[in-house]
Amino acid sequence: xxxxxxxxxGFRAGIVLAVLALAAPFLLSGNRYIAFIxxxxxxxxxxxSGMNLAYGYVGLMPLMFAGVAxxxxxxxIHLTRAAGWPFWxxxxxxxxxxxxxxxxxxxxxxxxxxxxxxxCSLVIQSVLTLAFIYFPAYTNGDTxxxxxxxxxxxxxxxHGAAFDFVLAAAAVIGxxxxxxxxxxxxxQRFIAIREDDVLAExxxxxxxxxxxxxxxxxxxxxxxxxxxxxxxxxFVSPRAFDVLVSLNVxxxxxxxxxxxxxxxxxxxxxxxxxxxLLQDLQGLRDILDGVLIVLVILxxxxxxxxxxxxxxxxxxxxxxxxxxxxxx
Amino acid sequence: xxxxxxxxxxxxxxxxxxxxxxxxxxAAGVTIVYGCVWLxxxxxxQFFLLAALAAWSFTASLGWGSAxxxxxxxxxxxxxxxxxxRVLVRRLYDVPNRNIAYFVLTLGxxxxxxGIFSLTYGRWSDQFTLPPLLTGITMWGPFPMPNNRxxxxxxxxxxxxxxxxxxxxxxxxxxxxxxxxxxxxAALRGVDVHGVYRFxxxxxxVVIFMGGVLFALAYSFDLTVAWTMSxxxxxxxxVGGPGSVAGALVVGLVFGFTQAVxxxxxxxxxxxxxYLAAMLAMLLIKPTGLFNR
Numbered sequence: 001x002x003x004x005x006x007x008x009x010g011f012r013a014g015i016v017l018a019v020l021a022l023a024a025p026f027l028l029s030g031n032r033y034i035a036f037i038x039x040x041x042x043x044x045x046x047x048x049s050g051m052n053l054a055y056g057y058v059g060l061m062p063l064m065f066a067g068v069a070x071x072x073x074x075x076x077i078h079l080t081r082a083a084g085w086p087f088w089x090x091x092x093x094x095x096x097x098x099x100x101x102x103x104x105x106x107x108x109x110x111x112x113x114x115x116x117x118x119x120c121s122l123v124i125q126s127v128l129t130l131a132f133i134y135f136p137a138y139t140n141g142d143t144x145x146x147x148x149x150x151x152x153x154x155x156x157x158x159h160g161a162a163f164d165f166v167l168a169a170a171a172v173i174g175x176x177x178x179x180x181x182x183x184x185x186x187x188q189r190f191i192a193i194r195e196d197d198v199l200a201e202x203x204x205x206x207x208x209x210x211x212x213x214x215x216x217x218x219x220x221x222x223x224x225x226x227x228x229x230x231x232x233x234x235f236v237s238p239r240a241f242d243v244l245v246s247l248n249v250x251x252x253x254x255x256x257x258x259x260x261x262x263x264x265x266x267x268x269x270x271x272x273x274x275x276x277l278l279q280d281l282q283g284l285r286d287i288l289d290g291v292l293i294v295l296v297i298l299x300x301x302x303x304x305x306x307x308x309x310x311x312x313x314x315x316x317x318x319x320x321x322x323x324x325x326x327x328x
Numbered sequence: 329x330x331x332x333x334x335x336x337x338x339x340x341x342x343x344x345x346x347x348x349x350x351x352x353x354x355a356a357g358v359t360i361v362y363g364c365v366w367l368x369x370x371x372x373x374q375f376f377l378l379a380a381l382a383a384w385s386f387t388a389s390l391g392w393g394s395a396x397x398x399x400x401x402x403x404x405x406x407x408x409x410x411x412x413x414r415v416l417v418r419r420l421y422d423v424p425n426r427n428i429a430y431f432v433l434t435l436g437x438x439x440x441x442x443g444i445f446s447l448t449y450g451r452w453s454d455q456f457t458l459p460p461l462l463t464g465i466t467m468w469g470p471f472p473m474p475n476n477r478x479x480x481x482x483x484x485x486x487x488x489x490x491x492x493x494x495x496x497x498x499x500x501x502x503x504x505x506x507x508x509x510x511x512x513x514a515a516l517r518g519v520d521v522h523g524v525y526r527f528x529x530x531x532x533x534v535v536i537f538m539g540g541v542l543f544a545l546a547y548s549f550d551l552t553v554a555w556t557m558s559x560x561x562x563x564x565x566x567v568g569g570p571g572s573v574a575g576a577l578v579v580g581l582v583f584g585f586t587q588a589v590x591x592x593x594x595x596x597x598x599x600x601x602x603y604l605a606a607m608l609a610m611l612l613i614k615p616t617g618l619f620n621r
Binding site: 109116120124250289291298 | 368416419420425427428429431432433435436437438439440441442443444445446447450559562566597600601604605607608611612615
């Protein structure tokens, strides 16, 4: 009944947020440090939206997310450096490659359910991390690759507020794509698989096909974000793509609100800046992340946005009851 | 056979036995809790490290003997697992598909504990060594075996035997295995299912703690041992069959010998790599593992 109203309200909120996001790089361009945190937040918004598609809508928890981003970043760096490709050509190619690798690695595990899929993806992530460290021909091992060249942009290298703007645009497009997919037939099939895969299969949804499709989309999100990350930070190492990163992106989705378009955005905006604010205190960051994970699992499975919506609908119902009592 | 070959062989065998026994203990702790409560403890490596670090603190800072430290760590393990059960684990007992929630919950615990360790112990030292339980060396032909490691091996073997006896022969063990097999039927026959959950969580955690103390007694260690142990224990559980203690024992010994052999020819990291590969292969081919629970 009020789903249409909610959607239009969400739509207006989305437009406002998009305009804000696109304007923010110029509003905050005075302080490079703040602007950098903003740029990293946009990359994480993109990542969280992709993860949300898998975790929030299909019900998969792909912990090899960061590994796929890493494959794309290393492939992109290799293509631009060794083959001399421009960033804007290398990124789609590297992303397609990373998504293909992700699907090949993930394909056998897609028929496993719940915990076993998650464990499998964690193992694959660990193998990828070890591979990044122990095959230094492409990755330069633990030392990492520094001075990754920024993308070219109308003749010059992309930098400053223009780069932040490009990231904002990528984030807005990423979120908008999720918002388009969810109400579509594809999104509804994803949700059907999440809710009850046996039932979904029974009404003729090819589960494995749609899971693979979801997996490709998620891998592409991870990969594009990884390529932007590499050029924006200018430095990559295996640590930038380890399991903690996957878990952190998952946390943004779960903490913000899984299965909602705006929830992961909220999660990313709150959680992405934390590492840069607690820069020297890696241990404290780990503790904070861990506490939030425990909190999300035990106390707020809907995340911030989910709990907010529940609270609002409860309040609306209570107000309705009061009104009815007054009339009676 | 020349003395040199014999020496290498015997040292491989002794390392393999000690590592295998400790791996088996930790994996048994993980697999008991998974089989019974459906709780895959991803933070088992951190429990293991906590036990080792606590033993180090008791001996290095408080100046206790190793034997006293071992007893104190076991008491700490019981107290901590009871606390965790009450505060966190209990809340998810009746949730459907709770294994994934538990898995993520313990990943969160892992992060909390590794953060605490890197802020505290990580700043104090990067290599931790405990004073030996026994001093002296016994010669086995040409091979010098430290009495301390022999003691560790004997204690691990006794603990494993005790664990088997507990699960096979006692009332608690029978109740635990009944819940393993069918929770509803066990409840109908008058088994206090939640009580068994609590018992198995505490038992499993304490077994992991014992593994950590024994490892610390036999070898010096650093903070990365948590991650390696976590991967190893999960690999053993998956390959051996989730919930199968016999599987944990056999595969644990096999992995212990693998580690001992691979460490001679290549780095221990390659051994970890092979565990990951074995686990992945097992998950994809036969997720129920080699042994039935």
